Amino acid sequence: MTVKTSRIIIKTFVKTALKDADESPERCTRNLVDMALHFSKGRFQQEFFEMARTMLNNDNSPYYPLIEDTLRHMDKEKLIEFGMNLGYNGCTQGAHIVRKIKRTENINVPWLFFLNIDSSYADLHSRYQAIFDQGKELGIYVYCLYTDGDPEKLLPLIEHNPDCAMILLCNSAAVTEDFAKAAESLNNMLIGVAYDDNTDTACLVLRDHRLLYSIYRMYTDTESDEILSGSYARFAEEMHCPFVAVLADPGCSASVRKNVYKAVVGARVAQKYRTIPIDLFYDIERIGNIISPPSSIIGFKPDGSIYNIGSDGNPLEHNIFNESLRDILKESFSIDQES
Template sequence: MKKDMNRMLVETVVRRTLKNIQNSPERETRNLVDLGLECSKGRFQKNFLRTTQKMLHNQESAYYSLVKNTVDSVDHDILTTFGINLGYNGCTKGARVIREVEAEYGFNVPWSITLVINEEKLDAEPDFYPSVLQQGISLGIHTYLFFILGDPEKILPLIEKQSECAFIIFLRGYQVSSSFVKKMKAVKNAMTLVYVNKDMPDACQKLRDVKLLYGVYKRYAEQDKKRILSGEWLNTVLPAKPAFAVLRADDSCTPETKKDVYDYVVSVRNSQKYPLVLMDLKYDILAIDRIISEEECMAEFNADGNLRTYEGLQREEKFNIFRHSLEDILREIQIAK
């Protein structure tokens, strides 16, 4: 296999920085961002690093605490592998392939794919989900979000096999068992997001105890708006020390509520007062996609194989991943516009 020299160089710099950052998080973080900006070629990289560079001029930024806490508490192999798979493979190398495919074939390709895993399908057709991932990789997609309601250990072999991709696993606290945590220690290209409820603190502590990268997430409804915008919700998750906190709107939420929540998410990030990265699942995925591609594109497949785009659920059979290839579905989305 031909070695990617650019990736090897990036990995060398990241590993060296992780060693030094524990003693001087402010200086080493700024140096890493400055070096990345000098070497970056991709649009996403440049945009992200310029924003980060500007934010890090704030000496009181809570992101310095986030960096130090993460480096101290997370396995460096995970930080390196997941970070490079997401940033380099997903948003630089993969983004270049995405733009080439879009230019040549005339349909939009999302930078990430969300899959709600159907366990019956996973058990009955073990080649199905690996095939979907291979189809995505061939189009330049290296970032995958997995939701699974049953046994999460079933998807770990799938994740480990695609060692060049970055995976984000969304789980409930009760799914974070001692057995799962033990097996996750061997997985270097994934992070876990735990649903915020009474089971969250214990689940996060289990992940932290074995130096795994984790965050938390919440599917919010209309009645949660006030609690989110007041900052009350965010303050309840801080004791769990997540690196990320992700909000996802329920279908019942009004467009005004979704906009207000996203405006709040952006304002929290810009304020740099919290030692975590707050994100909105839908709108931040679209924001990244707009940087990578000319037009925004989003693809999520539910447990029945039906496609959800940023416009909503598409129930027509031609958009079902159980019946059609990923490329055919993306072509159909373009035709339907």
């Protein structure tokens, strides 16, 4: 069976299961998890869906009303397409390519990476499409895009890569009616809204347009209390967010990072909130270690330079606009170099 055929079959099963969603979201969810376990071949998928089934054995789980609300108020075609790109293209077929490259070329390819994009650049397609093409050749089908400018300028790039799961992180003030209207045609994107004074307004706009969205916040040592106390997650509940994400500021201490991640995992396992807590660094790293250890997390700044991620304690000096992604990974994240 070809990859394309497998994807079509799985997508058909998902669409069929979702037909019962409005009448019985609980049964629909259990059926989807059971189906996913049946099709899951990799370690990550099996571990994830086994955990999901265990959680859903709790009839009082707040995840049931979360799922019901998500299915009723977010576009189902977007949920299916983004989920297939993330779970099948990224964590199944993409992961297979990642492991093959590790085995044959000794290159440790990440399953996801970050791109900080300057939206004011005149021709984003010519500047960035080659990066996505190179990434997909290496098995990378999941991307976190960030801009502190106009996120609407990034939508053509996202549209041009319909086989990728795109997580678009943006400032809440940039989430306007015009942006939401323009985003309606895209099915492969989840919008991450920054947590600030305008987040509630932005979430209401996205909900009205039935888009996939959640909120995220970057925290420092002095800003972790709101996360640890649970007030940040409770705000995400009010905003009807499927996920509530955190990301440590580069200057944040290791001890605070660990405390926050411990709280995130504890709340998730205990099912404390009607939203799923995620740590954008540690959870991405954990998934990477399941797919192809040791996990590496990389990102690129608007000028193309690599984020200040160390290799054996030394800063990395590479630029995605001057070098191929494969060469950057080969030089900085080869297995021989890390061993």
